[in-house]
Amino acid sequence: MPRPRPAGRHAELALERFLPYRLSVLSNRISGAIAREYQQRFALSITEWRVMAVLGRYSGLSATQVAQRTAMDKVAVSRAVARLLDSGRIARDFDDDDRRRSVLRLSEAGYVIYDQIAPLALGFERQMLEGLAEEERALLFRLLDRLDEMELRAEHAGKDPDDPPD
DSSP states (O other): OOOOOOOOSSOOOOGGGOHHHHHHHHHHHHHHHHHHHHHHHHOOOHHHHHHHHHHHHSOSBOHHHHHHHHTOOHHHHHHHHHHHHHTTSEEEEEOSSOTTSEEEEEOHHHHHHHHHHHHHHHHHHHHHHTTSOHHHHHHHHHHHHHHHHHHHHHHHHTSOTTSOOO
16 A cells, blocks of 8 residues: 655645545546446446536536536537437537527437436435435535635636636
8 A cells, every 4th residue: 555755855735635636536436436327328428427417407508508517628528519419319409599609408318318317316316425414414515515606706706807708
């Protein structure tokens, strides 16, 4: 088993106590556990399922909006959208107000899959959280909301007000 290197003349970053690292590792573990199920049953990648999950909740988004809601790389979202369009799991329409802007929605075939995966995901979440008391769950979600809010505020504080919106 690898050992932490001794403190010395280099900067020290204790990853086991570094919040971004811990959240990322935990997220990857949790996503990977549920992803194995839908990858085997539906041949979906994590990125493709996240696009479908967002469109199942918020139909009529652009690919850019999906990328913003998921905090995923635009290129990864674009590739997932292309695969989902090719497989007929999502459909592309044009915005009524701006015909140059395309919007995405789940197709009927996409909803067939979504309606099977969503209950699996909720069951997985329920199983994962059952070891926490109700107060702990409520606190966890309040803290996550607060961290998200603080990060968004910090992200917007660094932007030039004259820059066009994303």
